[in-house]
Amino acid sequence: MADELTDAQAPARHLGRLRARMAEEGLTAFLARGTSNIQWLTAFDRVFDEEAAHALFVDQGRAVLHTDSRYSEACRRAAEGTGIAVNDVREGHGAFAAKLWNHRFMAEAADKLGIEDSIELREYRALEKAFGEGEAPLPLRETDGVVVGLRAVKDPYEIARMRWAQAMTDAAFAHIVRFMAPGVTERDVQLELENYMMTHGAEGLAFPSIVATGENGASPHAIPGQTVLEAGQCVVLDFGARFAGYCSDMTRTVFLGAPEGEMAAAWEALRAANEAVEAMLAPGVTGAEAHQLAEDVLEGHGFGGKMGHGLGHGVGLDIHEQPVLSPCNPQPLAAGNVVTVEPGIYLPGRFGMRLEDFGVVTETGFAVFTGSTHEMVVI
Numbered sequence: 001m002a003d004e005l006t007d008a009q010a011p012a013r014h015l016g017r018l019r020a021r022m023a024e025e026g027l028t029a030f031l032a033r034g035t036s037n038i039q040w041l042t043a044f045d046r047v048f049d050e051e052a053a054h055a056l057f058v059d060q061g062r063a064v065l066h067t068d069s070r071y072s073e074a075c076r077r078a079a080e081g082t083g084i085a086v087n088d089v090r091e092g093h094g095a096f097a098a099k100l101w102n103h104r105f106m107a108e109a110a111d112k113l114g115i116e117d118s119i120e121l122r123e124y125r126a127l128e129k130a131f132g133e134g135e136a137p138l139p140l141r142e143t144d145g146v147v148v149g150l151r152a153v154k155d156p157y158e159i160a161r162m163r164w165a166q167a168m169t170d171a172a173f174a175h176i177v178r179f180m181a182p183g184v185t186e187r188d189v190q191l192e193l194e195n196y197m198m199t200h201g202a203e204g205l206a207f208p209s210i211v212a213t214g215e216n217g218a219s220p221h222a223i224p225g226q227t228v229l230e231a232g233q234c235v236v237l238d239f240g241a242r243f244a245g246y247c248s249d250m251t252r253t254v255f256l257g258a259p260e261g262e263m264a265a266a267w268e269a270l271r272a273a274n275e276a277v278e279a280m281l282a283p284g285v286t287g288a289e290a291h292q293l294a295e296d297v298l299e300g301h302g303f304g305g306k307m308g309h310g311l312g313h314g315v316g317l318d319i320h321e322q323p324v325l326s327p328c329n330p331q332p333l334a335a336g337n338v339v340t341v342e343p344g345i346y347l348p349g350r351f352g353m354r355l356e357d358f359g360v361v362t363e364t365g366f367a368v369f370t371g372s373t374h375e376m377v378v379i
Contacts, residue, residue, distance in 0.1 A: 019060055031093075038146040040151050047075055053068055056248070065086050078306050094274060154316060162358075168201050180256075205241065209235055213227055213256075217236040222236070249340050252356075252372060252377065253354060266347075274343050283361060290325040335362055336361065
């Protein structure tokens with residue numbers, strides 16, 4: 001297990017991919033501030049948390065992580081053998097980056113420091129101030145999803161971690177269907193589901209679990225509350241574990257009694273849409289084409305226009321990554337992309353349902369991580 005989940009060469013490989021992209025973009029150096037981007041570039045495990053306390057300066061010869069005393073020892077241990085330097089001088093990230101920049105006498109107009117487009121305006125102003133004290137023009141150049149784009153193609157060790165996370169998620173689903181029954185609340189189910197994952201190997205949750213019964217299911221991101229599960233309803237369960245930094249994501253719809261009529265027809269449409277898309281995913285297929293196929297299948301079953309959201313999204317260190325399966329993505333998928341396939345049908349005031357797997361695009365198709373059944377689950 002340990003061998004497939006680790007890769008000692010990942011820091012050098014990830015930084016090498018960034019440096020190649022920098023050369024393509026005409027960037028002399030790059031400053032990463034997004035914590036997930038830094039975690040991916042360094043491949044440090046069990047170091048970073050939710051706080052945006054770090055900056056990574058990368059040029060063609062150096063990679064220097066700026067952090068503070070709360071993280072510096074853990075960072076130094078993780079950096080051993082990677083060639084990444086750790087700096088915990090008590091100063092702002094802008095001042096840190098400016099010192100590294102000026103140390104190499106980068107004052108030519110052609111020299112540019114790439115910065116992420118996700119940084120806050122306040123931080124950008126601090127960078128302007130730190131880099132604007134000399135006479136040279138500001139070297140800052142906003143970039144568009146440089147590291148996020150690199151993260152979209154997963155390494156084997158990343159895929160292995162997500163498979164393990166999904167195995168825990170599948171086990172939680174097998175457990176929760178034995179727990180669910182008319183009379184318990186959405187919140188009861190959420191707590192039981194999340195407790196099971198946390199006590200059976202998950203290091204955290206990929207996101208707050210969704211449990212939505214009856215008409216609440218028609219809201220794709222419903223928040224579990226005190227609504228009681230009742231016979232004749234369906235219940236949407238959307239949840240995932242986090243393992244070794246990586247997320248899983250699945251949705252199943254459970255029926256409290258065998259459905260009939262429109263509800264049964266909706267389930268058949270949903271399953272058909274999910275399976276049609278998973279059968280067609282391969283390198284070269286665009287996110288827009290995948291989404292449109294799901295829409296076409298749903299419409300053919302009489303549920304056209306009842307989904308509303310994009311068909312799927314990338315998964316990795318974050319629960320929402322690139323690429324997306326939606327009308328907004330005309331780009332072709334590539335081998336190594338990890339995406340969800342989650343068609344939904346939402347009928348306000350009546351019910352909603354969703355069927356979601358996730359997996360990896362391979363050279364020949366799509367390998368699903370999710371092991372839970374597509375057969376109707378009735379309790």
